Amino acid sequence: MPSLEDELFPSTPGKFKDRSNRKFHRCLASTSTMFLWALFLIALTALYISFQSFLGGGDTDKWGGIQWERQVVASAKVHRHGGFSVLVTGAAGFVGTHVSIALKKRGDGVVGLDNFNHYYNPSLKRDRQKLLSQQDIFIVEGDLNNGRLLSKLFGVVEFTHVMHLAAQAGVRYALENPRSYIHSNIAGLVTLLEACKNADPQPVFVWASSSSVYGLNEKVPFSESDRTDQPASLYAATKKAGEEIAHTYNHIHGLSITGLRFFTVYGPWGRPDMAYFSFTKNILKGKAITVYRGKNRVDLARDFTYIDDIVKGCVASLDTAGKSTGSGGKKRGPAPYRTYNLGNTSPVTVPMMVGILERHLKVKAKKNVVEMPGNGDVPYTHANITLARIELGYKPTTDLQTGLKKFVRWYLSYYGHTQGKASY
Numbered sequence: 001m002p003s004l005e006d007e008l009f010p011s012t013p014g015k016f017k018d019r020s021n022r023k024f025h026r027c028l029a030s031t032s033t034m035f036l037w038a039l040f041l042i043a044l045t046a047l048y049i050s051f052q053s054f055l056g057g058g059d060t061d062k063w064g065g066i067q068w069e070r071q072v073v074a075s076a077k078v079h080r081h082g083g084f085s086v087l088v089t090g091a092a093g094f095v096g097t098h099v100s101i102a103l104k105k106r107g108d109g110v111v112g113l114d115n116f117n118h119y120y121n122p123s124l125k126r127d128r129q130k131l132l133s134q135q136d137i138f139i140v141e142g143d144l145n146n147g148r149l150l151s152k153l154f155g156v157v158e159f160t161h162v163m164h165l166a167a168q169a170g171v172r173y174a175l176e177n178p179r180s181y182i183h184s185n186i187a188g189l190v191t192l193l194e195a196c197k198n199a200d201p202q203p204v205f206v207w208a209s210s211s212s213v214y215g216l217n218e219k220v221p222f223s224e225s226d227r228t229d230q231p232a233s234l235y236a237a238t239k240k241a242g243e244e245i246a247h248t249y250n251h252i253h254g255l256s257i258t259g260l261r262f263f264t265v266y267g268p269w270g271r272p273d274m275a276y277f278s279f280t281k282n283i284l285k286g287k288a289i290t291v292y293r294g295k296n297r298v299d300l301a302r303d304f305t306y307i308d309d310i311v312k313g314c315v316a317s318l319d320t321a322g323k324s325t326g327s328g329g330k331k332r333g334p335a336p337y338r339t340y341n342l343g344n345t346s347p348v349t350v351p352m353m354v355g356i357l358e359r360h361l362k363v364k365a366k367k368n369v370v371e372m373p374g375n376g377d378v379p380y381t382h383a384n385i386t387l388a389r390i391e392l393g394y395k396p397t398t399d400l401q402t403g404l405k406k407f408v409r410w411y412l413s414y415y416g417h418t419q420g421k422a423s424y
């Protein structure tokens with residue numbers, strides 16, 4: 001009876017069988033099997049890698065593939081003569097959502113980018129995403145720091161403009177998580193500017209800085225030329241650093257840059273971490289709110305600016321921006337570098353803001369008035385908007401009373417009158 005070995009390695013017919021070769025055959029058998037298995041595993045790995053690169057992804061972010069590219073291209077499609085193709089970062093955020101819708105409605109192509117982080121309850125971001133998807137706006141899910149994703153995006157779409165609104169926001173959270181500010185507001189900004197620099201043609205770059213850059217500046221109202229070298233929070237410092245970083249990309253690479261200093265933006269679909277939003281939730285729940293007060297019992301005040309006014313300022317900035325001049329990463333001539341305050345020019349104290357909310361909610365707030373902790377806050381903001389008015393035609397039209405009425409109406413319709421529903 002032929003052994004298994006003989007069956008595995010049948011001798012060549014007519015050849016002499018040598019028993020002394022059996023050991024050698026056995027060894028050869030196991031080596032060959034191992035070799036075949038190794039080959040199989042290598043082939044499997046190669047197949048997986050090539051499938052991943054075909055998808056264009058490979059990172060944990062949800063991007064890549066033919067279907068994904070189709071969605072990006074469709075979303076970027078321009079529907080008006082001379083329209084823009086805009087990449088809106090932070091599109092699932094408060095300002096990003098509103099700006100994206102405004103651009104899409106007038107016929108511009110809009111592609112969103114958002115990492116859906118958990119700084120506040122991402123279900124609000126997912127609902128904003130649904131709102132955008134009803135307008136045929138697609139949001140790419142990924143982080144600003146993903147250079148591969150950005151270069152892929154710029155490879156798929158020739159963006160004419162970038163509206164950069166993604167950031168780690170919030171003044172006081174910087175004490176808890178300082179690194180998140182560096183990650184998004186510094187490293188993420190640089191990764192995005194690199195992608196813009198390398199794009200050919202380079203897009204126009206408009207982005208959100210902050211009123212907080214004025215820091216401890218005491219001259220009011222705040223003008224763009226006032227000093228901004230005394231930030232009061234790490235958040236403010238990263239926004240100020242962002243302005244300087246953006247300037248270098250303008251200077252060296254010819255990117256057209258516009259920085260917008262937003263003043264305490266509020267409104268429907270707003271950010272739950274902001275005072276007007278969290279106060280609304282707590283007032284409705286019958287919980288006490290903490291109202292900060294400055295030194296010598298002076299009330300804090302903010303130049304609260306309604307979202308629709310901010311959106312007009314953003315769109316006007318895109319419309320009036322001159323072109324970038326660089327190509328292949330090299331500057332071909334001077335490109336515009338602009339900075340504007342987008343505020344309301346009428347500061348309101350925090351207790352007055354609470355009073356307006358009480359009237360709209362028809363509920364009296366339980367207030368704990370405490371001295372402002374040294375956590376990065378500034379006592380007062382007030383925008384001089386002359387420059388934005390002259391160069392952008394920016395003219396805010398909504399006062400806090402009217403704007404908060406719209407916010408409260410939205411809040412009640414979104415979270416319901418049953419206050420317990422609001423979980424953020």
Ligand SMILES: O=C(O)[C@H]1O[C@H](OP(=O)(O)OP(=O)(O)OC[C@H]2O[C@@H](n3ccc(=O)[nH]c3=O)[C@H](O)[C@@H]2O)[C@H](O)[C@@H](O)[C@@H]1O
Nearest residue numbers: 169170171210211212262263264274275290291292300377
């Ligand atoms: O304009 C800006 O540059 C900034 O505006 C807001 O920052 P902030 O003005 O501090 O807005 P809120 O956090 O809503 O605070 C508004 C006012 O309420 C006060 N406040 C806040 C929270 C609180 O529990 N109690 C309280 O009295 C704050 O001290 C401040 O005076 C945004 O959160 C920042 O992301 C943005 O960059």
